[in-house]
Amino acid sequence: MHYPIMAKITFLGTGGGRFATITQKRATGGIYIADKALLMHVDxxxxxxxxxxxxxxxxMATNVIFVSHAHPDHYTDAEILIEAMTMGGRRHRGMLIGSESIINGIKDFRAISFYHKGLVKEVRAVKPGDKFYINYWYEMEITPSLHSDPTTVGFKLALDNGIISYISDTQYFEGLADFHKEARLMILSVTRPIGMKIPFHLSTEDAVEIVKKVNPELAILTHMGVKFMNVASEQANFVSEETGVNTIAAMDGMRVYMEDKIEIKKD
Ligand SMILES: [Zn+2]
Incomplete structure (x- = not known):
């Protein structure tokens, strides 16, 4: 196992939404959060x-897989990654955390197979407000979303060097920011640029409202739709200027290290 000495977050993909995913103009591999006893793959x-x-x-080193909802740009590789996490199904280990749709299936959505759920040591269907520990150490709090998969969730996760907060697909709603208060590092799924709002997703204007209220040390915009990705740095700069919070647009392969300082590596 290669646990880092400080929190390290790797963006395995920064695209989101149907066309960004189909065209793979940006990758859609999700986010990987590594800390001392945690190797967690998100979406x-x-x-x-x-x-x-x-x-x-x-x-094969991953010990937690978190899936926020049952849309393909968030979950499709989860089953093969469960096979990896459990050494091809030979070792009953790891934790799978997912929305109700991912774990148990809901009317229109059904994601992870019974077989794959059976491979994992701990399977947890989560809903907003749930609080629990991962690997006896990391407190996770599940946060709400308002999305076309109605069971979509985000989280707040307490790492040794501060809280990391993740907003998955959602539309803006009053009170959303309150669930992410105290985040030191915030990751927001912002699909649409300024003036191009669509239902059930965040746009740059919404990101401004949230980031202003939460006031993290760093905000990272990811899950970009096709219309967002060409103007990604302008969108991030706009959020920085409007909020006074350092905000960046993620890039595929970008790594963020969180210790006393938060450092970004883009090579
Ligand atoms: Zn979605």
């Missing part, structure tokens, strides 16, 4: 496994 969409190999992350 492994199409190509996650391939991107892990490209960016030098061992899929």
């Amino acid at each position: 492994p969409g199409p190509g996650a496994l391939v991107k892990m190999h490209e960016f030098g992350i061992d899929p």
